Amino acid sequence: MSILEDKIKRNRGFFDNKEPSPGHKERFLGKLDQLPGSKNKLRYLYPVLKASAVLLILMSIAYLAVRILINKPHDQNAVAHTIILPEDIQNTLAYYDTKTAEKLNEIDRYALNPDEARMAKQEAGEQLENIDISLAAIQKDFIKNPDNKALKAALINTQRKKTEVVDHIISQLDIANSQLY
Template sequence: MKEDRIIEEMFKTLKGSFDTEEPEAGHEQRFLEKLSNVNGVVRLTPKKHSWWRPLSIAASIMLLFAVGASLYTNQPTIDEQLAEISPEVSQTQFYFASLIEDQIKELENESTPETKKLVDDALLQLNKLEINYKKLEQDLLNGGNSKLILSAMITNYQTRIDLLQEVMDKIENIKTLKNYDDENITI
């Protein structure tokens, strides 16, 4: 208790001499600068929030997505491009292609050991004609003489059909000769 009295007396004697006013604006900043200059202390300042870095990262990601999307967009096929140039070409191509496909299936079904070489040769020739046709398609897309190229494309299809028909006729002849030879053999 004796200590409490001492403290009370000290406060009574100091009454009115206390500084009760608030410090001026920037007092803390000035104090910290003086403190760092005296002691050689490096002051850590709080980082200001910068939106530049996250914004640049987001923009980079968006750019990568845009480039990726442009690489994976479907470019129109040659058939679609031909249909844009001339819808009749597309219809004609569909008709001939389905007709040729049916004849090729029929040809493959008629393949026997006696006709295998003939069928294989016909398929090889058809493959060469298909490659030639692809070149004609490309020439048409590149802006060549469209009437001349379209005529060549139709001729290519007709050649394939004629080839298939000729091979089928030869296969029929081979079958007929085989049946004829078998009938003439006596036991």
């Protein structure tokens, strides 16, 4: 037998299935409340975590904005405007451009203040510019090989990605707002 089993057998009276004495629960809860770091620590931790999450998001947006401004890519987007695409692709690209513009206007609704909206729109604009550069390269390849279905799908998916980028920024703003309230 182990030491633990011996101790249990010798103190059998303490381990029976009777109800504890009156006042036992109150004494137990009182001792739990006196332990350091119980409820008080958690009560102050949640607002700090929320504030740090918002700060992290804003710092990330600022970092990306500065990084992109310093490493500004050449204007390859100008090439995209000189390429003539088939009408069905033009219609699809125009549809996603309209959706992206609508989503950009929704940023104001989710931002806490005009400065946050401006920073979020700037971040979105920089990401959209990078996507436009990729789109221009795909369009040049598509013009060389217009029968390639993979390039056609890549054009549409890249344009759709612009809407997804703005949706992601909106969802980050919404999450930050919901955590503050």
